[in-house]
Amino acid sequence: MPAASLPRWIDTGVIPVLNIALALIVSGLIIAAIGEDPFAAMAVMVKGALGYQEGIGYTLYYATNFTFAGLAVAIAFHAGLFNIGGEGQAYIGGLGVGLVMLALDSALPMVLLLPLGLLASAIFGAAWAAVPAYLQACRGSHIVITTIMFNFIAAALMVYLMVNVLIQPGQMSPQSREFDVSGHLPFVHEALAWIGVSFARSPLNVSIVWAAVCCLGLGAYIWRTRWGYELRTVGHNERAAVYAGVNPRRVIVITMCISGGLAGFVGMNEVMGVHHRLLLDFTAGYGFTGIAVSLMGRNHPIGVVLASLLFGVLYQGGAELAFEVPGITRELVVTIQGLVILFSGALAYMTAPWVARIYYAVKPRPEPAVSAA
């Protein structure tokens, strides 16, 4: 990696900020070109995302999805796997939650349905990732290809199920019936109301707590356990892993199952937390955005959280922008989001050589880049 010789704070701090700044500058130029004021647009965006309670709620709700999807990509990355299938795994994870709720929502209380929903989304998501993982580990089919294909299979499967099997009888739109209240995850504004704090309504639900737990758990798993150690060994150097008595196939399958399970929680957030029914396309591209989130967050849970918050702001603020400023359409907002993804994902290290030149002009090299031989 070109930035490997730069100190950590530049790699994980300066360069990402620089990338976002570049994306915003280009966005600003486009906004100016269509005759709007880029600074006013920026103000609308920030205010829309962070300026009032409902906006904050939405921003955090989006960030929750991005965190799950980003963590899914991050853990796979540490094992040297590029999981492009977060979208499909989230979709099928949501299907799992939906099936459990449709079957049991009238029979069980929320305290039992919550862990069951959690488990169902994880298991379904993991199962959807397990097939490409098996094909990679034992048959040599490249995981990037198979996970992409599984996204399409998931989409096709969901259309079939929603249209033919799970649709609410007598309805035209392909949706299931709404779950009983016991099958709804509590909204944050509801939870806060119980303890006497009033907060504006938003789709933000208790999934965000689970997202935080996942971040901590994943960080500990990757860097503080022997399983995480084996996972990273496989990711860095598969031959060394074999030497160390680690079975890379097993590690690949387990890691992809964890990854798929994490992506599945996006489905839980959407189906059990927001829509309270099964429907089509509830994943809305979160799984794909998770790739950019993970890249931008340098595959570290803290970085993933920060990148998720940024994308939450972009989504919520962007929606507000399209709504408030007539000259800026929904498509332009997508363009801005795309620019951020482009600069911080695909072009993540574009600025690294320039930063390095400036840095080393100011300061002598701080760490041994190579041992002399």
Add this chain to the structure above:
Amino acid sequence: MTTDADSATKKRAAGQSAPPPAIEFHGISKSFGPVRANHDVSMTIAAGCIHGIVGENGAGKSTLMSILYGFYEADRGEIKVAGQAVNITSPDRAIAAGIGMVHQHFMLVDTFTVLENIILGAERGLLLADSIAAAGEELKRLEAEYDLYVDPEAVIQDLPVGALQRVEILKALYRGAKILILDEPTGVLTPQETDQLFRILQALKAQGGTVILITHKLREIMAITDTVSVMRHGRVVADKITAETSEAELAELMVGRKIRSGLKRTDVAVGKVALRVRHLTVRDAYRVPRVDDVSFEIRTHEIVGIAGVSGNGQSELLEVLAGILPVAGGGFEIAGRRIMPDDPCDPAQLRTLGLAHVPEDRQRLGMVAEFSAKESAILGYQNEPLYQDGIMFNQAAIAEKCAALMARFDVRPPLPAVLSANFSGGNQQKLILARELDRAPDVLLVGQPTRGVDIGAVEFIHRQLIDMRDQGCAILLVSVELEEIMALSDRILVMFEGRIVAELPAVDADERTLGLMMANAAAATA
């Protein structure tokens, strides 16, 4: 030290009309953070001579050559080529200045032919056919001039190592190199191939070329070079005319102290069989046997050395015994457990049977470059209860263990948090050895224990291996260094094309007979 160099050049130049030196370094300095790889290095290399550079690992030889070849830029200092100051910022510039480099690890495309590799990056014209035709002519000329023959139509992956090296040299010459840098060129060659290489270098010199030879092997310096520079801790500590120095003097200059010559070893009676190998066969992906019906045994208190030209099945033998490669036929027995094709055993299980393995390729097998030293120090032992604290790692215990290993094996710097890749080769090797010897294994597999390791560390590593043997360990040693095999082993097996073709007690071995056996030419030539 510069005065030495000047006098050396003057003496050489006295008889001739003094052409400008091929290469002059003036005050080259290069730091990597706190590491001063080169410090105020000045060196003069006369045109038309073979110049050797010796030094321990980390002495700065490769860094200096990397600066000359444009991989790094010097922080300070100046380089002159044939009297002209040059600014070499990339290998392209180096090639343009007439400098060619043959790397320790060959940079060839395996699936291309020799000719395709040679023109790679130096194609002329629009159509490949023109380049190939032109290159064919040029190759014939070079072949005649330097006695450097390689079949231009052969595919790289089918060629032996010695031929690959000739291709690398041809590549450099084809680009018009007048100055050739060779970095540890003989590491993988048989004595016979080495001789052939040296004949080529002599031919180059006779044609007016300049050769810079970086090597650990002082014997080669003595055999082939005209002048030699010794580097230590990033500085040039001596420039010598080879004829006026000796191996002992160079060795002393390199490490800055006297080297004990020869290893003291006590005779210990061998004990019971610790590793029994019976009709062991390993096949590669194409079902070709790489280890072919091999049988031997190693007893406690015994070091068995495997001599052979690399690529004759030694690596596969080590890896099958370590559980990395599957057994295709026959089997082996360790600690009462028989490992057969239908009863395999993975590396983790073999470790519990008392086997330890210091792999040949420490970078790719023995450690993870991106891990901190303490993480590499538990590789293979990551599941030991000592390192666990419930479901989490016991970080303190791991760091403590690493610090203890580093102290015992004098790993420098003794910092468990430093990235594995940032240690020098010798220190990486000491850390791996420390890790593997720490469990007092019953059977130890060692591959190339001192490859790329400096002389001081070589001595230390050899001592450790002898001590392990004295304590009762059964050791299987694979090395391309015949001297090492002869110095350490009690018995020597010679491998050729996957089979063991000879066995002899170490006391009866000498380099010439072994070399001939390795080439499986004993019957024909001896």
